[in-house]
Every structure is written in structure tokens, then in C-alpha cells.
């Protein structure tokens with residue numbers, strides 16, 4: 001996500017700098033606002049008609065606010081999950097991105113007056129029979145966006161959920177049956193799910209929370225300016241016009257605006273990050289288990305497929321050799337991350353929709369098979385030709401000689417490098433986070449994002465990885481040493497024989 | 499075993515230039531020659547490991563000849579190997595298998611012998627070559643002489659009609675080489691048909707019935723052993739014998 005955007009973000013940053021320099025010259029004041037435009041409809045997102053432009057109701061709203069404040073709005077594209085730290089680092093002055101004023105955020109940043117009342121909507125597949133409300137989702141898997149009111153509500157209720165970085169992906173996985181329901185803020189539901197004939201809302205929208213603008217601690221003056229501007233665009237009907245245009249106007253908005261105009265502080269619901277250590281550790285342990293499962297499963301595929309590839313590449317008919325070579329070069333020459341994304345998002349288009357964990361297992365297995373095939377090949381070449389000939393001279397055919405004489409010896413030669421590869425594979429399981437598989441890296445990102453405990457959770461997750469990879473690395477080293485001793489001995493024997 | 503006009507080219511060079519001989523059943527042929535004269539290549543041809551370019555090799559009813567299709571050649575080579583056992587110069591024992599497993603591997607998987615039966619036969623042969631205590635050791639832990647005898651037993655258990663030896667004593671000190679010689683003498687007495695390549699002429703004395711001296715892939719002299727040793731006809735044979743003794 002962040003990778004695919006970084007080019008665009010760099011451009012935006014560059015433009016920001018260019019404009020702010022130009023702005024200084026004219027003494028023009030800017031309002032730098034941060035938002036995540038990827039999958040960000042209808043808040044702020046890339047205009048499908050003009051891919052070089054952002055549109056969205058929040059963009060129009062910020063521009064109205066900025067006009068009121070006598071400033072020029074400049075958008076800074078950022079990542080939703082890192083949006084608060086980015087504000088704190090000063091990458092922009094305000095967050096305008098459907099931000100909910102939670103208690104844990106209140107400890108770090110300031111909030112403006114609310115500008116929008118949001119509700120949550122549960123969506124299911126059209127043919128769903130069982131799920132009609134959130135209560136029906138116990139023991140089912142619900143998709144949502146990470147670190148949102150919806151995800152916090154699900155965590156509070158103890159419902160198993162999978163966090164997505166983009167709403168579009170969540171709804172697509174719902175269609176494909178990879179999750180059983182999706183819970184999302186109504187604006188996103190309107191934009192991404194309402195028109196989809198394969199999906200339907202499960203029950204009415206529920207929960208009432210508000211969006212606010214986030215500011216750095218200590219920016220009280222800017223907060224006063226922003227609050228005044230929000231009130232102003234409510235009073236003169238600008239905000240209503242924008243919301244109506246985006247089909248987001250409803251009674252709840254009317255109530256909110258009436259209260260703000262009366263100078264009241266309206267009360268709304270608010271989620272809180274629920275975090276207890278026993279729950280977090282249990283979720284981490286589950287992630288560790290999935291990591292182990294991924295590593296072993298993928299290695300099994302890599303070893304068996306790698307063997308076939310090695311044999312096919314060196315002993316098969318020429319067309320098979322070509323196929324094997326193309327396979328190996330393809331999988332070694334393209335990033336495993338891209339391969340996983342392709343399997344996860346590309347294959348469903350031809351009717352193959354595997355669950356995320358299986359996609360990761362198969363994807364890593366296919367990728368590592370290419371590498372293991374080369375380990376095998378080197379190992380086969382390291383078995384002296386005399387071993388083949390001794391087997392032949394005893395009357396064995398090629399298949400028997402391969403199976404009984406060559407393969408066991410090649411396997412011993414391959415064992416140390418294979419073990420080393422297994423250690424790498426173990427760590428590479430973390431790419432599965434890109435397709436939201438609940439393994440250690442995903443667990444770390446989500447638990448840390450939800451709690452801010454980046455250091456402590458980082459240490460724990462590292463400990464999990466080390467507890468599994470260190471013993472393996474140790475075994476690999478011992479195998480290597482044993483191999484070296486054996487080779488030295490065999491060299492002596494051969495020397496003695498000649 | 500009969501060989502006629504055998505020619506073999508490798509790496510752009512003519513390595514064997516028309517070799518002919520005949521070893522009657524129960525007889526032993528000794529092949530002598532300088533290093534690089536093609537002795538190993540000849541044995542590899544006799545074992546079907548190399549494809550010959552001209553001539554034929556006949557052993558019982560199996561006839562391997564030049565000009566066969568690839569497939570047919572391979573089929574006959576396989577049949578030939580069932581009749582002809584080869585003890586390699588560098589032995590090529592299987593390092594991942596114990597002595598016993600080295601020996602019974604082929605009888606079980608090629609001949610389809612039962613494991614107990616194969617192991618019983620192996621034990622008898624190991625006893626015969628005085629290696630009874632070593633069945634469970636791995637080749638790398640054996641001395642050169644012990645490895646040599648394991649390789650012999652591994653070939654012998656297939657009950658070949660003809661046994662080929664490539665330099666059976668090149669790796670051994672004089673005492674060990676004497677004991678291998680004693681073993682081969684016993685094989686002669688038991689009526690085995692053998693072809694032994696060696697450049698140690700002393701080793702072949704009173705072991706071989708016939709001797710064949712070759713140089714650059716050519717048979718220089720081929721005669722009864724006593725004749726060739728006592729009264730070599732060719733001056734090149736005489737030179738070789740003088741240098742060797």
C-alpha cells in the first residue's frame with residue numbers, strides 16, 4: 001500500500017514544498033492537511049476521471065474551511081495507520097480523514113468540533129442466511145478497516161475480525177467468501193457496497209459516533225481557527241451542500257448542526273481501544289502458530305516441487321527443461337510480495353479464490369520451490385559421476401539408481417543449505433501481512449497500532465521469531481560442520497585410493 | 499567372453515583401435531599397459547558403460563555391437579551387466595550405506611532377492627574375504643584394503659559370469675596387495691572367469707592364463723601368460739616388461 005503510493009506521495013510532497021515556497025513569497029498562508037487517499041472514497045480519493053487529482057467530500061470541506069480561514073488547503077497523502085505519528089512529526093498541520101475522537105487519541109492530539117455523525121453498517125453476501133446483526137457474528141470472521149471505530153467495537157465484543165487497509169479489498173473478500181461479513185462506516189459502505197448486487201446490508205445502521213479534525217498538542221490557536229471555520233460552514237449551509245452532493249446528508253447531520261449552532265457540546269458514542277495483555281498474548285500465540293504452519297507447509301511444497309523442478313530441468317525432455325527454467329527464473333526474478341498479491345487478488349478473477357493463509361502457504365511454497373530446485377541441482381552435481389556408474393554396473397536402471405543411490409547422497413549435501421533457506425522462509429512468512437493473514441507481522445502491526453505499544457510488542461514478536469529461527473540456524477550450522485568433516489574424510493579416502 | 503574389433507572414440511581421439519580377444523569360461527585374462535593406454539576405457543566398454551563405435555562384445559547369448567539403436571544398445575548393455583561385474587579402480591562404494599547395505603542393495607532391488615537371503619549370501623562372502631566383523635560399518639571408516647574387498651563382494655554377490663577388475667591393488671601396500679592376490683587366486687581355483695587390469699606384472703604372474711599388452715588403444719601382443727612373459731615377440735612388449743621388472 002504505502003509502497004504503491006510512495007511515488008505519488010513524493011510528488012505531492014514535492015508540490016507541497018514548491019507551493020509553500022511560492023506561498024511564502026506571497027505571504028499566503030497554507031493549511032496542510034493529512035489524509036490517506038488509497039481506497040478513501042468518499043472522504044478523499046483519486047478521481048477516476050482524472051487520476052492526477054483527488055476528490056471527496058472531505059476535500060471539498062477542507063477547502064471551504066481553508067477559504068474561511070484565509071488559507072490555501074494543501075493535501076499531504078499519508079497512511080491511515082500511521083496518521084497520528086505523522087501529524088506529531090509535523091508532516092501536516094491537521095488530520096482530516098474521518099477521524100474518531102477516541103480516549104487513546106485524546107492523550108496524544110487535540111480534537112476540533114465534530115463535523116459529521118457516522119454510523120456503522122454491517123454488510124453480508126446476498127445469499128447469507130444466518131447473519132442479520134452483529135450479534136450473529138460470534139464465531140464468524142468479520143472484515144473491517146484497521147484501527148477504526150468498527151474494529152474497536154468488534155474487539156470490544158470479542159468478535160473475530162480481519163483488518164484491511166482498504167474497504168474495496170474487504171468487500172471483495174466478502175464476495176469471495178474469505179470473510180463472513182464486513183463492518184464499516186456508512187460513508188464507505190455507501191460508496192463501496194451499496195451498489196453491489198452480490199452484497200446486501202444486514203440490518204439497519206447502528207452506533208453513532210462523530211468525525212473530528214485532529215491537531216497537534218499545543219496548537220490551540222489553530223484549533224480555535226478551525227472550530228470557528230467549522231461553525232461558519234455549518235451556519236452558511238456550505239457543509240450541508242457538500243454532504244448533500246455526496247449523498248451523505250441525513251437527520252443525524254441536521255441534529256448535529258443544530259446543536260453546534262446552538263453552541264452546545266453534543267454527546268456521541270465513542271469507542272476505546274480495549275487492550276488486555278492476556279488477550280494480546282493469546283492472539284500473538286495464535287499468530288506464532290500460523291507462522292509456524294505457513295513455514296512448514298510452504299517448505300513442504302518447496303521441497304517436493306523443487307525436486308521435480310530440479311529433475312525436470314536437468315533430466316527432462318527439452319520442452320520440460322524449458323518450462324522448468326521459465327518457472328524458476330520467473331519466481332526468482334519477481335518479488336514474492338507481488339506473487340502473493342497476484343495469487344490473492346488475481347486468481348479470483350479466473351474463479352480460484354483461496355483463503356489468505358492458504359494463498360500465503362502456496363505462494364511462499366511456489367516461490368521457495370524455485371530456490372530449492374537450485375539447491376537440489378547443485379547437490380546432484382556434487383554427487384560424483386562414479387556413483388551413477390557403480391549403480392549402473394550393478395544392473396540398476398536410471399530411476400532406481402537415482403532413488404536409492406543419488407537422491408540420498410544429494411539430500412545430505414542439500415540439507416545444510418535447505419535448513420538455512422528454511423530459516424529465511426520462516427522470516428519471509430511476514431510478507432503474508434500484505435494479504436491480511438494473521439501471522440506475527442500482522443499481529444504486531446495491528447496490536448501495536450491499536451495500543452501504541454510498539455516497543456514492548458516489538459520485543460515480544462522478535463522473541464517469538466528468534467525462539468523459532470535460532471534453533472534452526474543452530475541445526476544448520478551443525479549439519480554444515482558435519483558435512484565438512486565428512487567431505488574431508490572422503491577426500492582422504494579418495495587420495496589414498498589414487 | 500569374446501571381443502572382436504572393438505573401437506572407441508572419445509573427446510575427438512581414438513582411444514581403442516580394434517581390440518580382439520576371447521576369454522574361455524573359467525579362464526583369467528590379464529591386461530597390461532602403460533598409463534593412458536586405454537585399459538580402463540576397455541573395461542568400461544565391456545561393462546556397457548561406454549558405447550562402442552565398431553566391433554562387438556559377446557558374453558553368452560548377449561551381444562553388444564556398434565550400430566544398434568540407442569534404445570536397443572541400452573537394453574543389451576543392461577543384460578550384459580547382469581553377466582559382467584566390474585570392480586572400479588576407485589571402487590565407488592556408496593558412502594551413505596553400510597558395508598552390508600552396499601552389498602545387498604543390488605541383489606534386493608535388481609534381482610528381487612529377499613533381504614534375509616541376500617544378507618545370508620553377503621555374510622558368507624564377507625567371511626570368505628575375512629570381513630565378517632565389518633558389516634555395519636560405513637565405507638569411510640574402512641582401510642583401503644577393506645574397501646577393496648567390499649567392492650569385490652558387492653560385484654561378486656550378483657554372480658556374474660565374468661568379473662572385471664580395474665587395478666585391484668593400486669591403492670594397497672605390498673602386504674595387502676598380496677592378500678588380495680591370494681583372494682583372486684582362490685577365485686581362479688573356484689573357476690571364476692576374470693579380466694584383471696594391472697600394470698604390476700608380478701601381480702598377474704600365475705594368476706592370469708592369458709596376457710594382453712596394449713599401447714595407445716592397440717593390442718601389441720596377446721598370448722598365453724607364460725609365453726608372453728618368457729618370450730615376448732614384440733620389441734615394445736619387451737621394453738615394457740624390462741622397465742616393469
Ligand SMILES: Nc1ncnc2c1ncn2[C@@H]1O[C@H](COP(=O)(O)OP(=O)(O)OP(=O)(O)O)[C@@H](O)[C@H]1O
Pocket residue numbers: 508509510513531532533534535536537538539540697
Ligand atoms: N570420456 C573421455 N573423453 C576424452 N578422453 C578420454 C575419455 N575417457 C578416457 N579418455 C582418454 O583416453 C585415454 C585412456 O584412458 P584410460 O583411463 O582408459 O587409460 P588407462 O589405461 O586406464 O590409464 P591408467 O593406467 O592411468 O588408469 C587417456 O588418455 C584418457 O585421457
Ligand SMILES: [Mg+2]
Pocket residue numbers: 537538539587664
Ligand atoms: Mg585406468
